[in-house]
Amino acid sequence: MTVRVGVIGAGWIGQEHIRRLTGTVTGARVTAVTDIDPARAEQAAARVGARVVADGAELIAADDVDAVLVTSWGATHAEHALGAIAAGKPVFCEKPLATTAEDCLRIVETEMEHGRRLVQVGFMRRYDAGYRQLKQVLDSGRIGEPLVVHCAHRNPTVPETYTSDMAALDTAVHEIDVLRWLLDDEIVSTQVVTPRATSRRFAHLKDPQIMLFETAKGVRIDLEVFVNCQYGYDIQCEAVGEEGLVRLPDPAAVGVRTAGRHSTEVLTDWVGRFADAFDTEFREWIAELAAGNEPSGPSAWDGYAATVITSATVEAIESGRVVATDMKPRPAFYGGTA
Amino acid sequence: MTVRVGVIGAGWIGQEHIRRLTGTVTGARVTAVTDIDPARAEQAAARVGARVVADGAELIAADDVDAVLVTSWGATHAEHALGAIAAGKPVFCEKPLATTAEDCLRIVETEMEHGRRLVQVGFMRRYDAGYRQLKQVLDSGRIGEPLVVHCAHRNPTVPETYTSDMAALDTAVHEIDVLRWLLDDEIVSTQVVTPRATSRRFAHLKDPQIMLFETAKGVRIDLEVFVNCQYGYDIQCEAVGEEGLVRLPDPAAVGVRTAGRHSTEVLTDWVGRFADAFDTEFREWIAELAAGNEPSGPSAWDGYAATVITSATVEAIESGRVVATDMKPRPAFYGGTA
Amino acid sequence: MTVRVGVIGAGWIGQEHIRRLTGTVTGARVTAVTDIDPARAEQAAARVGARVVADGAELIAADDVDAVLVTSWGATHAEHALGAIAAGKPVFCEKPLATTAEDCLRIVETEMEHGRRLVQVGFMRRYDAGYRQLKQVLDSGRIGEPLVVHCAHRNPTVPETYTSDMAALDTAVHEIDVLRWLLDDEIVSTQVVTPRATSRRFAHLKDPQIMLFETAKGVRIDLEVFVNCQYGYDIQCEAVGEEGLVRLPDPAAVGVRTAGRHSTEVLTDWVGRFADAFDTEFREWIAELAAGNEPSGPSAWDGYAATVITSATVEAIESGRVVATDMKPRPAFYGGTA
Amino acid sequence: MTVRVGVIGAGWIGQEHIRRLTGTVTGARVTAVTDIDPARAEQAAARVGARVVADGAELIAADDVDAVLVTSWGATHAEHALGAIAAGKPVFCEKPLATTAEDCLRIVETEMEHGRRLVQVGFMRRYDAGYRQLKQVLDSGRIGEPLVVHCAHRNPTVPETYTSDMAALDTAVHEIDVLRWLLDDEIVSTQVVTPRATSRRFAHLKDPQIMLFETAKGVRIDLEVFVNCQYGYDIQCEAVGEEGLVRLPDPAAVGVRTAGRHSTEVLTDWVGRFADAFDTEFREWIAELAAGNEPSGPSAWDGYAATVITSATVEAIESGRVVATDMKPRPAFYGGTA
Structure with a gap:
């Protein structure tokens, strides 16, 4: 059919x-x-x-x-x-x-x-081969209960229309969803600290930003959102558990040795990364x-959660404070934990 | 349509x-x-x-x-x-x-x-993303004229029906085709040396074998065919040119650290490798x-060339001698060099 | 002499x-x-x-x-x-x-x-070949002004005598010193968030801890201190700048492929790491x-700064609050910035 | 004393x-x-x-x-x-x-x-940390009996005084010694095939050369000697055994991401590599x-063996033939096998 x-x-x-x-x-x-x-x-x-x-x-x-x-x-x-x-x-x-x-x-x-x-x-990240391998390792228990996750979401540049809240709404939203799924856990608070801004940005923008999430089970997540990093589109994720850690691979790329350097290409657009x-x-x-x-x-529940958490994160960006996510209890209809 | x-x-x-x-x-x-x-x-x-x-x-x-x-x-x-x-x-x-x-x-x-x-x-190897990247680097001139290529084709095990000539006909044939395409060059001679055989094989089989090819332009290729390597399905290819080298990547895989080791998975079947x-x-x-x-x-010309070269390689396996490939001149109909 | x-x-x-x-x-x-x-x-x-x-x-x-x-x-x-x-x-x-x-x-x-x-x-970290390479890259301007640094300091286990404040005084102190030197910048505030604790620790201990430092120039540093990570002694450091990033290498180790895995050893004691x-x-x-x-x-000034910052971090561990480091102005006698 | x-x-x-x-x-x-x-x-x-x-x-x-x-x-x-x-x-x-x-x-x-x-x-290679790790893995039996070894010895450039026989006498001699020691085995024959020469050499020189050694136990070794590879001083060694393989690490070097590339430095002089x-x-x-x-x-016996094998290799370079090394039986005085 x-x-x-x-x-x-x-x-x-x-x-x-x-x-x-x-x-x-x-x-x-x-x-x-x-x-x-x-x-x-x-x-x-x-x-x-x-x-x-x-x-x-x-x-x-x-x-x-x-x-x-x-x-x-x-x-x-x-x-x-x-x-x-x-x-x-x-x-x-x-x-x-x-x-x-x-x-x-x-x-x-x-x-x-x-x-x-x-x-x-x-x-779409839940469908990426690397994240799926990562989830498989987490679910297998090989690294024990997860405790900490380190993430980075970097884009080479963004246009002037990209505003500070979009770091949460359009960028971090992908990590927020995929982390809830990876960890089978809910994000309960969010905080944003802003390093010195890069000079390679439009003046209105806070960039980079470090987002700190806490889950219901107490896992701590740090996420660097850096949308004018210049060098490439780079997605990093490392989960640390009680017995070990697991790290998202970089996309496979040929290694080249010339002129005193071994180098591999870093992608520069997200379309190629997640095609x-x-x-x-x-x-x-x-x-x-x-x-x-x-x-x-x-x-739909995941969509609701993402909107609640990104909204809280926008509030955190603006206030500089730790913001609790105010989420309804998860209906049995949607199964799972997060 | x-x-x-x-x-x-x-x-x-x-x-x-x-x-x-x-x-x-x-x-x-x-x-x-x-x-x-x-x-x-x-x-x-x-x-x-x-x-x-x-x-x-x-x-x-x-x-x-x-x-x-x-x-x-x-x-x-x-x-x-x-x-x-x-x-x-x-x-x-x-x-x-x-x-x-x-x-x-x-x-x-x-x-x-x-x-x-x-x-x-x-x-199918010509359609593998890694080989395509490798060809792009070769064609770009970044590493200069190719001079030497090192390859390995390893399978974990083969059944008893797999015979020594199949190392050329069924296994090396993939490298033979992809190397002709990568180098845009023709293979003109072939030689096979046989190391000490692994004890983890059926007794009739020469395994591993080292195949040595020479191209019309004088590039030298060594190819380790090892079909009972036990540890995985592993395809390696490194081309060395006048200015540098380029190496086929391993498939992307999550890195895991546990118990004093950092490890990544090596595939064990070829279907997954080239799906x-x-x-x-x-x-x-x-x-x-x-x-x-x-x-x-x-x-069809590539099919002809592969059959000529694999047949010569079978003769090389059996004779232990350097065998020239006896190939007709390439018709203009098929374009290219190799 | x-x-x-x-x-x-x-x-x-x-x-x-x-x-x-x-x-x-x-x-x-x-x-x-x-x-x-x-x-x-x-x-x-x-x-x-x-x-x-x-x-x-x-x-x-x-x-x-x-x-x-x-x-x-x-x-x-x-x-x-x-x-x-x-x-x-x-x-x-x-x-x-x-x-x-x-x-x-x-x-x-x-x-x-x-x-x-x-x-x-x-x-001693200032004398480690990897950190020295890292500083060379930072000083060269290749990655532009540093904005964010991600660090991890992991030990396999600690004895019962190791208390939560020692995460700052004995463990993070090494990162605190080396980061001041790498960045030529001073740490002005410190905060500690505590993830869910690992079950593989003595009950009195907060482990892991995430320490967050801010420097005078606005660089943000996150440091995971995890002293019962089980899998090894693992030191990570990645500095992100306006144009790129630089990452501390893992110690060189032979790669081994067996039984479906490519693996390298992770050290398990710090003596070997910094010998x-x-x-x-x-x-x-x-x-x-x-x-x-x-x-x-x-x-001596570096020793003073380390003691001020680790003391503030102990206060941050205990209070859960952001603690400003109360440091005297740097005397010209000691040159440099940090 | x-x-x-x-x-x-x-x-x-x-x-x-x-x-x-x-x-x-x-x-x-x-x-x-x-x-x-x-x-x-x-x-x-x-x-x-x-x-x-x-x-x-x-x-x-x-x-x-x-x-x-x-x-x-x-x-x-x-x-x-x-x-x-x-x-x-x-x-x-x-x-x-x-x-x-x-x-x-x-x-x-x-x-x-x-x-x-x-x-x-x-x-001095027997004292290199990487080779020692490699020997440890070989001796441990983790990869089973060795069958094949792939090596490369590349220098960026050599002066005009460097002649084709020096590829054996001065360059390959290091691999010849370290392989005898790694494998605890003797080299019994040697052959050299010469790829198309690089244009970046003095005209009298055969460069690169592929040397093929066979040991008493039947291990096959291929060694690419390429002394005008331009890009760096690069030493590679991979031993393949019945159960797996082990590979010499590259020297540890910081990873840098800038301008669409992840890169690490390749050394350019041998003094730094083996200091x-x-x-x-x-x-x-x-x-x-x-x-x-x-x-x-x-x-002294190792010195004798190296001279015998490099002399045979010089003969192989000149004749293009497989040359047996004509070595006396190893005296018990020197212990070991090779």
Whole structure:
């Protein structure tokens, strides 16, 4: 069975996913596209033989749409996610699930009333081969109970539109999700300390920032977010447990020796870093839908948690204080611990 | 346009490729399957909704077959490749293209008479991300003209059916192809020296073997083939040039520190090592066919060269002497140097 | 000219240094030894043909003692350092210079009155080849201005006598000194957060601890102190600057591939890790004294700073609060910035 | 007891060792120096307070010389080694022990008649920490019986005076000695194949060369000698056994990430690479003499074997043929196997 996907939002990431669902992932077809810019929708749709529909509501309702992909502007996510649930259709929503905790919670509650998982949130790191190996080691008990995690998230540069709160909302959000999943644990407090800022940034920006998270079980996480590090796109993660540690590998790259140096390339864009993870994310999502299963990826609850924690972290950035995350108890509906 | 593929040979590798063309690579559909064991063909076909046909000839002739995949027993490859060319259909032939140089040459000549490339041979290493990076460095001139290449091809164990000549025919053949491509150069002589044999082998087998190749440009290659190395499946390649060297990376793997050791996993099966390469190989083949292009992968000429060189290497294993490869001049039809 | 060294304190570290000054470092001779345990002094002295003297004061005054090495109990360091300065003799004092900031300051002031550097404090990391390479990179400007430093200091286990404050006083003190030197910057505040404790510790101990330092220039340092990490003695340091980063190497170790793993040894004792640094430390100290120069290693001021910062860190461990280090302005006498 | 060393030959390496015996190694003193250039002897002697003597014979006979260090021109080594044995004095002879197998054999026989080991040959690699770790792994049985060894010996450049035979006599000789020791096995044949030569060499030179050795137990060794590799001084060694492999580490070096690359320095001179090995070599030699023991380092027999094997390799370079090493049976006097 081919899963017919309707896409709400044909910007860069929407187009990437349309390309992926068409040319990389088997078992799916993009049948309908909508965008606030009709010309952009037209172009994106034409490329894959899909039709353009007027808006999200029409797309969700369409007979030739089995599943909905939301890649529109963040502020519109909640409306479309709720619409899809109301229509009983699976919906893959790019991060954030919604921009406020309240909206996320409404989606969670609506999905629970529906009685079956329909929502998956686009946190692709859970599909990265390295993180999956890391989780396997953690779950195996080889390093014992985790106690500390050291992370870094570095981008070469960001444009002037990137503001200090985006370090939490757009950047750290990936670590926040993947750490909750790796540790099967919840983040309960957040603090941000700001080193001397790099001179290679726009003046309004705090960069780098060191974020400190604490989990329910007491694990301490430090995360360096540095979005103008110049040298590359570099993701580091090291979990230290009672018996040992495990470290995320760098992407495999040929070693070159010339002129007194041994060197390997460091990637400079995040698309290359997580391209395989995106492919796997959609491959598994489509396979689960085709098999009639609930999606097994990041849930609406995970989307809610990410929004609560990133919001608290924005508060921490602004206040300089330790901020407790004010999260509801996890419903049994979503299984797991975190 | 979906490329409709007919598969001749539904053994292990045939089933792997059927699965790949169905579930991993977009734009293709397996429509027909044949095998000398009809029950096996039936099973493989049923799994993907294809029909079973009586034999290769019928499959090649079938209207619902746009392209042919030959994964049958090596001795039958030539017949099917020639049949496909006669029918003007693209054919992907697992290695070897044919078991004798004469048969390979007949395929080459028949294809040249046809006037357009139809044949691709299944040497997947050219699609491995690491080898591609390595070729990029070589082609960039960063390390200057290549002079020496050091390689190792190690398998944990092989069954009793694996004989000394298979070290050339089934194992080294992958290095032989990928080195010709990496260096854009031809192998002109081959020699094999045999170290003390490992006690962890079947008694009839020479293992390990050190193969020494020389290219037309004078590059010297040493290749350790060790198929009972016990510890893992390990592929090494280091090219040394006038200004520096480049080395194939090991697959990315998490680092773990426990009990006084830092360790990373070494793969133990070749399927895992080259799974992505196989996917890319078929993805690109299908994309080229869908676009109406000639295949750009390993050609019939490459298949001929591999058979000539592996045959010479078998002679070298048996004689202990340096054996010149007796290869025809490369036809302009196939472009390139090697 | 052979430098004749008198040693105050013949415990484990004293004996190590006696052995080093006798058997590893040229140009020195241990001529006199004293210890509160006369038998221990006797044994240590006999081994190298030195004489035993009654106490530190006598040793400092002795004609056959050109330079004094203080390896006695920490609480006695100040007395001996002051005694040596009064006698106008160079004194190498194992860490801490003194157990209180007041005592350290007295030594600093006394030395300044003397008008010439006599005191060196035993922070050996500045002599480690890896740290020296790291400093060279920092000083070269290759990675730009430093902004963040990530460190870890892990021991396999500690005995029951090791208490939570020792994480600052005995363990982190090495990073505190080496970071001040690496960054040529002063630590102005300290904070400690405590993750969930490992079950593999004595119950009274906070372990691991995450220490957070801020420098005068705004560099942020995080240091994981984990003294029961089980797996090894592991020292990590990574400095992130405006243009790139630099990372301390692991000690060179053969790579071994067996049974599906590539592994290298992680050291399990700190003596092995810094043995070469100790040798270099004493080699350079003796060479400077022999040449009639002032010692160029960690100064009395560095000893004072370390005591102020570790004391503040102990307060931070106990209070959970950010604690400012209350340090006097750096006297021009000591040059440099930090 | 201080060992009083007389040095025959005050060229570069002689001066290096004088410096080492004076300033780095404890327990030794250089008391006498001679050189065919009296001015050079004068300078070298003055620097360390030694006296100049007329020639090797006088130096060997001198009362204030306990042990002799021969660092003169290779062709004179035999004479001085024999002289020292005749005088019953320990002699450390830089490689080669002698330039002909006959002379080496005469030294061996003379030493055996003397009845006690006096001669040590200056093969410093046995004292390198990495090679020692490698030997430890081999001896432990962790990787099983060794079968194959891959080596590379690369120098950035050599002067015009360096001729093709020096690739064996001066360069490969280090691998030849260290491999005999690592494997506790004898080299019985040698072959050299020459790749296309680098354009970055003097025209008379074969560079690179691939040397192929076979041992008595059947281990096969390939050694790339490349003395104009441009990029650095790089020593590689990987031993493959029945159960796994072990690889020499690169020297520890800080990792730096800048401008899209992770890089570590590759050394460019051999002095830096083996400085610690030289120190250890002399430290252990002096300690053994001081203790009244026979030297335990490379013996006269090892010097003989190296000369036989390098001579055979020179023949192999010139003839292109496999050349058997024509070695006498190992006398029980020298213990061991190789």
